Amino acid sequence: MARPPLRISASDQKRIEQAISEVEENGGMIRRSFESYYDDDFDVSWEVDAAVDAFSIFSSKWTIEILATLYIAGDRRFNEMRALLRGISSRTLSDKLTTCVQNGLVDRVVEDGPPIRVIYRLTGHGREAGRLLSPLVAYMKLHQGHVVGPK
Amino acid sequence: MARPPLRISASDQKRIEQAISEVEENGGMIRRSFESYYDDDFDVSWEVDAAVDAFSIFSSKWTIEILATLYIAGDRRFNEMRALLRGISSRTLSDKLTTCVQNGLVDRVVEDGPPIRVIYRLTGHGREAGRLLSPLVAYMKLHQGHVVGPK
DNA sequence: AGCAGGTGCATTTTATACACTAAATGCCGC
DNA sequence: GCGGCATTTAGTGTATAAAATGCACCTGCT
Secondary structure: OOOOOOOOOHHHHHHHHHHHHHHHHHHHHHHHHHHHHOOOHHHHHHHHHHHHHHHOOOOOOOHHHHHHHHHHHOOEEHHHHHHHOOOOOHHHHHHHHHHHHHOOOEEEEEEOOOOOEEEEEEOHHHHHHHHHHHHHHHHHHHHOOOOOOOO | OOOOOOOOOHHHHHHHHHHHHHHHHHHHHHHHHHHHHOOOHHHHHHHHHHHHHHHOOOOOOOHHHHHHHHHHHOOEEHHHHHHHOOOOOHHHHHHHHHHHHHOOOEEEEEEOOOOOEEEEEEOHHHHHHHHHHHHHHHHHHHHOOOOOOOO
16 A cells, blocks of 8 residues: 655756756746736735636646646556546546546547547646646655645 | 736746746656656556655645745735635635645744734745746646636 | 634535446357 | 357446535634
């Protein structure tokens, strides 16, 4: 059940930390680009609003995980995803994949057989989101202890 | 209720897209650093597991939004956050802030008054997560239409 | 009275467990 | 070379549990 502790070679860790520190500057740059809006409080609230809106697709269980899975593991079939995302119910996976498809993050590709197989694949938009997510995954993997309390 | 459409100057947009494209390469770099694990299927499943684990703190409603809010808007008090995150109930905000504090993403700073005020502030860890999140916010803001269906 | 920072609790929304389906394929004996 | 049975694939249906919401309420301060 428990995963063995993360072991990353010193050189890999260095590369990951280098990548993260570069993102750090990019993040700062993006934040600075927002600062033109910082003149009064209304603009801050507008920015937060826009961010909440941008994240609305991610702020439910499994959406981020599905994206990360397809980004890490490449195209996968329904039951493969279910096995990778241990613990997800087929009901929930089905629902979440549908909303990912509806929101243009994932394509549902039917490969005509026989046997007919259905492959889930990131769209360009989804792959971009996965890419932008990956430094955060790397950082959390390196620096997060385990999660406390109810989430 | 509805936010006015996003208006970003051409130069700001260019800077944001530049930043995103740099992250894109960093993301690729991080992904390549994972590829040492790609030898067999077990390792892919191990990676996905680790990513799911890393995201577990974010895969509930409002956690990401709280982080993004504190990152964008800086230190804020309880009722200020509630106003910024329109729609969150005080019950939920209270619970989520508690788990963010427990997980070392946010500090609860009591400023002794009178009047006593409580300020929520990103920890180093939380600020880093916010930074790494910000390119994704920027990308989603630029490229996402609005969200379809139940989330 | 009014604000600040929350709790308590009933209701609604989301996610889970788990049984089940339908079409296709594989293998076994005969 | 065919019937029967199990298995795989991609999901649905439905009851229950967990998470989020609405709204009333509380204490301490001015």
